[in-house]
Amino acid sequence: MSQETALALKGLTKNFGRAEIIRGVDLDITANERHVIIGPNGAGKSTLFNLISGRLEASSGAIELFGRNIDGLPPHRVNRLGLSRSFQVTNLFQNMTVMQNLRCALLWSEGHRYAFWKLVNSQQAVTERAEELMERLHLTAKRDVPASLLTYAEQRALEIGATIASGARVLLLDEPTAGMSRTEADDMVELIREITTDCTLVMVEHDLGVVFNLADRISVLVYGEVIASDTPEAVRANAAVQEAYLGTEVH
Numbered sequence: 266m267s268q269e270t271a272l273a274l275k276g277l278t279k280n281f282g283r284a285e286i287i288r289g290v291d292l293d294i295t296a297n298e299r300h301v302i303i304g305p306n307g308a309g310k311s312t313l314f315n316l317i318s319g320r321l322e323a324s325s326g327a328i329e330l331f332g333r334n335i336d337g338l339p340p341h342r343v344n345r346l347g348l349s350r351s352f353q354v355t356n357l358f359q360n361m362t363v364m365q366n367l368r369c370a371l372l373w374s375e376g377h378r379y380a381f382w383k384l385v386n387s388q389q390a391v392t393e394r395a396e397e398l399m400e401r402l403h404l405t406a407k408r409d410v411p412a413s414l415l416t417y418a419e420q421r422a423l424e425i426g427a428t429i430a431s432g433a434r435v436l437l438l439d440e441p442t443a444g445m446s447r448t449e450a451d452d453m454v455e456l457i458r459e460i461t462t463d464c465t466l467v468m469v470e471h472d473l474g475v476v477f478n479l480a481d482r483i484s485v486l487v488y489g490e491v492i493a494s495d496t497p498e499a500v501r502a503n504a505a506v507q508e509a510y511l512g513t514e515v516h
């Protein structure tokens with residue numbers, strides 16, 4: 266596995282008025298790792314994701330994507346550099362089929378790099394890649410079904426697939442199993458595992474079963490500070506983490 270740093274947060278802070286919400290976060294996330302951020306309600310997880318994805322500007326500190334400072338760039342520029350956030354099924358084209366959504370995402374990822382005649386020539390290649398992705402998403406049987414007619418879990422799977430297809434090297438996922446049944450959540454974890462073999466995953470998740478099942482490393486955010494960032498085993502054994510979770514949930 267590559268030891269290159271995909272995403273680095275350096276002394277990151279965010280204040281809302283006089284309230285310090287993110288209080289000096291340092292974090293190195295290695296390329297191809299699956300990194301899950303957990304923490305109690307109000308710890309600042311969404312704020313941290315909004316900073317990383319460019320929706321909020323940091324008060325101080327830096328965010329580097331593969332060594333390049335991205336702090337202050339708007340979300341679409343961050344996206345173009347290979348960091349994509351997937352958190353809404355509304356990112357799909359609801360009237361288009363599964364196949365059309367994936368083809369669109371693949372063409373989008375190539376759109377600015379290829380002249381139109383090349384795009385036409387690459388149609389076959391795009392179709393093949395879309396088919397392959399559809400297989401990995403377990404959506405081949407739904408190939409010609411409009412996104413709006415898929416189940417919620419299928420829509421989320423398609424949305425994550427489309428995000429990857431559109432060129433994400435670092436994928437940010439907000440609570441991907443929220444609102445799902447146990448079986449759907451287990452299927453989603455397997456799907457995320459399969460689909461992120463070639464990219465870096467940064468995920469916020471409340472369901473600790475999902476977290477410990479999927480994460481290579483876990484960071485624990487409490488009151489805007491990372492109190493632990495380690496392997497699942499080390500985090501589970503960490504006394505400060507157990508205290509933050511009142512000694513119950515991490516067991």
Ligand SMILES: Nc1ncnc2c1ncn2[C@@H]1O[C@H](COP(=O)(O)OP(=O)(O)OP(=O)(O)O)[C@@H](O)[C@H]1O
Binds near residue numbers: 304309310311
């Ligand atoms: N735009 C804002 N203006 C002022 N305060 C904010 C703003 N956004 C978030 N906060 C505050 O920052 C704190 C952290 O919120 P945030 O949503 O980042 O936490 P969280 O860890 O994602 O919580 P949850 O797990 O409940 O979603 C909260 O106290 C919240 O009220």
